[in-house]
Amino acid sequence: MNPQLQVVLLALSWSGVVGACGLVLVRVGGTRSVRASLVAVAVAGLVAVVAGVVGTARAMFLSGHDLGVVVLVSLVSGAVGVLVALSLAGRVTADVRTLVRAATAVERAAGAGSDAPPPLDDLPGPRTAEFRLVREELAAAARRLADAQRRERALEASRRELVAWVSHDLRTPLAGIRAMAEALEDGVADDEARYHRQIRREVDHLSRLVDDLFELSRIQSGSLRLRLDRLDAAALAGDVVAGVSPVGQARGVRLRASLAPGRLEADGASLGRVLANLVVNAVRHTPSGGTVEVSTAAERGLGGDVVVLAVSDGCGGIPAEDLERVFEPGWRGSTARSPQSDAEADAGVGGGGGLGLAIARGIVDAHGGGISVRNTGPGCRFEVRLPAAGPPP
Numbered sequence: 402m403n404p405q406l407q408v409v410l411l412a413l414s415w416s417g418v419v420g421a422c423g424l425v426l427v428r429v430g431g432t433r434s435v436r437a438s439l440v441a442v443a444v445a446g447l448v449a450v451v452a453g454v455v456g457t458a459r460a461m462f463l464s465g466h467d468l469g470v471v472v473l474v475s476l477v478s479g480a481v482g483v484l485v486a487l488s489l490a491g492r493v494t495a496d497v498r499t500l501v502r503a504a505t506a507v508e509r510a511a512g513a514g515s516d517a518p519p520p521l522d523d524l525p526g527p528r529t530a531e532f533r534l535v536r537e538e539l540a541a542a543a544r545r546l547a548d549a550q551r552r553e554r555a556l557e558a559s560r561r562e563l564v565a566w567v568s569h570d571l572r573t574p575l576a577g578i579r580a581m582a583e584a585l586e587d588g589v590a591d592d593e594a595r596y597h598r599q600i601r602r603e604v605d606h607l608s609r610l611v612d613d614l615f616e617l618s619r620i621q622s623g624s625l626r627l628r629l630d631r632l633d634a635a636a637l638a639g640d641v642v643a644g645v646s647p648v649g650q651a652r653g654v655r656l657r658a659s660l661a662p663g664r665l666e667a668d669g670a671s672l673g674r675v676l677a678n679l680v681v682n683a684v685r686h687t688p689s690g691g692t693v694e695v696s697t698a699a700e701r702g703l704g705g706d707v708v709v710l711a712v713s714d715g716c717g718g719i720p721a722e723d724l725e726r727v728f729e730p731g732w733r734g735s736t737a738r739s740p741q742s743d744a745e746a747d748a749g750v751g752g753g754g755g756l757g758l759a760i761a762r763g764i765v766d767a768h769g770g771g772i773s774v775r776n777t778g779p780g781c782r783f784e785v786r787l788p789a790a791g792p793p794p
Contacts, residue, residue, distance in 0.1 A: 447482040451475040496532040503536055507543045559729045563756075570610055574603040613756040617730060620763030627668040627767055631790055634697040634708045635660035637669060641676045642695050648681060653689035656680070663699040663708035666790040671764045675772075676710055678757040679783045683714035687780065691715035699789060706789035707770075714780040727774055730759040761785075 454475045578600055584590045585597075619625045642658050649656045665672070676695075683693040694713045699706060719727060765772040770787035 444483055444486070447479045447486075451479045493532075500532060500535055500539070503539045507539055507546070563730045567610070567614070571607065574606050578603050613760060616760050617756050617763070620760060620767070625763065625767050627671060629666050630669055632665055632667060632669050634663035634665050634699075634710055637665075637673055638676060638695055638697050638710060641673055641680055645677060645680045645684065649684050649693065652684055652687075654684045654687045655692045656684075657692055657694045659694065659696040661696075661698045663697055664790040665708055665787055667768055667787065668764075672768070672787075675761040675764050675785065676712070678761055679712040679785075682757065683712050683716070683780075683783075686716035687714045691779070707786050708789050710785040710787070711782055713777065713782040715778075716780040718776040719774065719781050721776075724774060724776070728758045728762040728772070730756055 455472055581590070581596045581600055585593060590596045616625075638660050639658065642656055646656055680693065680695060687693055692715060694711075696709075696711045696713075698709050698711075700709055701707075762772050765785055765787070768787055770785060772783065772785050774781055774783045776782075
């Protein structure tokens with residue numbers, strides 16, 4: 402047999418037997434720390450190497466002195482290898498402790514409900530590349546958790562605010578209806594026909610408020626269904642302006658339309674409701690003598706053609722801190738309740754519970770578009786951007 406092959410087989414036999422024993426001991430050793438596991442793996446490998454060298458040297462018929470030198474060198478090298486393994490295992494163990502502290506900080510921040518992410522940057526960074534990735538993921542998860550808690554807290558505050566406002570809007574007309582009904586029962590009403598008309602108006606107001614709550618519930622639950630038809634944005638906006646014109650005349654606000662054609666595939670009733678809500682809000686917040694402008698235009702963007710429906714008013718602008726809240730359910734520019742005018746009641750708009758803009762955003766989102774607001778000129782400008790429909794088949 403080839404002498405080199407004999408040496409290889411001897412080394413494999415000695416190293417293989419010792420390595421297999423070490424592998425069995427490591428696998429059946431039970432639960433242990435990361436440091437102990439790393440040291441056990443390093444020691445098993447080094448002992449297998451030393452066993453292979455010593456076993457092969459003994460088979461080479463070396464002198465006793467030379468064999469002793471080989472054994473001594475192997476033992477010293479193995480000891481040095483074990484010390485190096487202990488040092489490296491200490492570094493890995495320190496990185497593991499850092500990750501444990503980071504995970505504990507994230508858990509404590511989650512339990513405390515803090516809006517600020519835990520200060521993970523104050524902890525030393527792991528020196529192992531894989532552990533650095535884990536720490537970065539922990540930091541990202543902590544930021545996402547803080548953002549989610551912030552959104553949840555804001556949503557809960559908005560929900561409480563909505564309940565309070567809707568309760569107020571329900572109590573006010575109910576109290577008026579009760580008072581007028583008692584006056585009619587007692588026969589002290591000086592104009593019964595006017596009382597009946599006012600009761601009917603308050604009932605219509607309550608009905609619209611309940612409809613708004615139902616519509617918002619359908620939007621938030623994802624059960625809103627649209628009936629899509631091909632329509633022209635200019636014609637839709639023209640109908641809305643004509644319907645809201647009596648409201649503007651009653652408040653002394655001019656309505657100006659700048660309508661360019663734009664093809665849409667949308668639910669005409671839902672989209673008309675969105676635009677009517679925006680126009681009525683603009684009229685309500687524009688002082689007498691002011692102007693509300695309604696415009697439509699077709700634009701070409703990077704994502705394709707879009708149709709823009711815009712409403713500009715003279716409200717004086719929205720505070721910067723409220724620009725991101727205007728589409729939240731129940732948000733209103735002020736806590737004051739301006740009474741619903743006769744023109745608004747006749748037009749079937751106004752007097753809602755602060756749900757109109759939230760419903761508008763839900764409807765626009767369902768159409769695959771977007772709605773935004775910004776301060777410009779004497780007031781603010783609401784824009785609804787919807788995908789343009791292609792040419793008719």
